[in-house]
Amino acid sequence: MIDSLLASIKTYAREGHLSEAFRSLSLIKLHASSSTSCDAVLHSISSLLASCTSHKSLPQGKQLHAQIIRLGLEQHPILVPKLVTFYLSFNSHGDAYIVVENSNVLHPLPWNLLISSYVKDELLNEALATYEQMVKRGIRPDCFTYPSVLKACGEKLDIGFGKEVHKSIDASCEWNLFVHNSLVSMYGKFGLVDVARQLFDIMPQRDTISWNSMISCYASKGMWNEAFELFGNLQMEGTEISIITWNTIAGGCLRVGNIKGALELLSQMRVGGIQLDSVAFSVGLSSSSHIGAIKLGKEMHGSAIRSCCDGYDNVRNALITMYSRCKDLRHAYTLFQSIEDRSIITWNSMISGYSHMDRAEEASFIFREMLCCGIEPNHVTIASILPLCARVANLQHGKEFHCYITKHVVFDDYLMLWNALVDMYARSGKKIERGEMTSHTKETSRGVKKKSPHKGTKGDELRMNLG
Numbered sequence: 001m002i003d004s005l006l007a008s009i010k011t012y013a014r015e016g017h018l019s020e021a022f023r024s025l026s027l028i029k030l031h032a033s034s035s036t037s038c039d040a041v042l043h044s045i046s047s048l049l050a051s052c053t054s055h056k057s058l059p060q061g062k063q064l065h066a067q068i069i070r071l072g073l074e075q076h077p078i079l080v081p082k083l084v085t086f087y088l089s090f091n092s093h094g095d096a097y098i099v100v101e102n103s104n105v106l107h108p109l110p111w112n113l114l115i116s117s118y119v120k121d122e123l124l125n126e127a128l129a130t131y132e133q134m135v136k137r138g139i140r141p142d143c144f145t146y147p148s149v150l151k152a153c154g155e156k157l158d159i160g161f162g163k164e165v166h167k168s169i170d171a172s173c174e175w176n177l178f179v180h181n182s183l184v185s186m187y188g189k190f191g192l193v194d195v196a197r198q199l200f201d202i203m204p205q206r207d208t209i210s211w212n213s214m215i216s217c218y219a220s221k222g223m224w225n226e227a228f229e230l231f232g233n234l235q236m237e238g239t240e241i242s243i244i245t246w247n248t249i250a251g252g253c254l255r256v257g258n259i260k261g262a263l264e265l266l267s268q269m270r271v272g273g274i275q276l277d278s279v280a281f282s283v284g285l286s287s288s289s290h291i292g293a294i295k296l297g298k299e300m301h302g303s304a305i306r307s308c309c310d311g312y313d314n315v316r317n318a319l320i321t322m323y324s325r326c327k328d329l330r331h332a333y334t335l336f337q338s339i340e341d342r343s344i345i346t347w348n349s350m351i352s353g354y355s356h357m358d359r360a361e362e363a364s365f366i367f368r369e370m371l372c373c374g375i376e377p378n379h380v381t382i383a384s385i386l387p388l389c390a391r392v393a394n395l396q397h398g399k400e401f402h403c404y405i406t407k408h409v410v411f412d413d414y415l416m417l418w419n420a421l422v423d424m425y426a427r428s429g430k431k432i433e434r435g436e437m438t439s440h441t442k443e444t445s446r447g448v449k450k451k452s453p454h455k456g457t458k459g460d461e462l463r464m465n466l467g
Helices: 002-015 018-031 034-054 058-070 079-088 093-102 109-120 124-136 145-156 159-172 177-190 193-201 208-220 224-237 243-255 259-271 278-291 294-306 313-325 329-338 344-356 360-372 379-391 395-407 415-428 431-445 455-466
Strands: none
Touching: 034 058, 034 079, 058 079, 079 093, 079 109, 093 109, 093 124, 109 124, 109 145, 124 145, 124 159, 145 159, 145 177, 159 177, 177 193, 177 208, 193 208, 208 224, 208 243, 224 243, 243 259, 243 278, 259 278, 278 294, 278 313, 294 313, 313 329, 313 344, 329 344, 344 360, 344 379, 360 379, 360 395, 379 395, 379 415, 395 415
């Protein structure tokens, strides 16, 4: 009978029929003899807990936890990790922490689960504090503990803690690929590229993540020559290259102006059977923009649609820029209008497109529409428009933007904006304002902020001077 009830619990739990599973559990507790009771109940509860987790059944799971406590099984090494997993599936870190804190299980698994969840949810202080508590309790971290802890150190830029964990690894842990990859990544985030490279060079074996971590270290510091050289070594080794690495190197080629190299890499990806993702399409579209290759850009657009990547923000913004730079403003604006939830980058892409084609009226219209939608312009927005006002000698629009940035102190430290104003007034022949702007740019370049207790006062004063 007990075997039959156990089988029914597993079936009910698997199918999500929790009420029936709980009734079977009650029958097992009622009919099981003392010799078979513990194992039967334990396996039943274990199955039910897993079902509550997978079917997101919080009340039933808490009810089961209460039964576990009444039965005196809350310290059982099988149930503790399952309870932690159950509560973490609901992001209930507090309850999961209580389970771990009150357990006397010496295996690191429950602690690993909690630390990993903290890191995943960016609760980095809690992750490191839990690791410290784990060590103080005499529980030895393993190769599943360290990657999460090292990631937390890297995200927090806590070099001191990271180095202490590194010492602990050297002292207590056998070499492990996952841990070593995490060390390389952590030191890369610290900006200690030389240390990361030393660790990379001494690795007895490397996988895709190893190469990607080291290349990403170089990329984050703008050390593209080193990144390109390492990528060449990776290709010669014949190791499988992840799409992240392909995208990083293709993006690097674009950054250094090697448009041909970026496009060749994308071609190699396709030939190699790698499905381009939104990042790759963004690089390809940006490359097309730089060389004005609208035919190639349209091919990329078609591929993005077929790959269902045309809905990603970075691809849509790159498409707007590509069509704008290739002088197809009608297509760019159609794409812009089709986007309902526009980010600041989307607005900037459209404004930049009109500015690139010296379409001052349209650029100003989009700018005003942007303000009406409650989107605050940033320095990129203004930097796109002011040079346009200078090129077409549109002083009226230039005055409007001048007043806008004067009223918003967030733009005070962007010297390029004030230089653009100087250029605009210089081209229009306005001397008084040029003098004011030159004085301001000198102050800004010395790091001296304007003192304007009333944001509107300075703007009104400038409007009077410019009228």
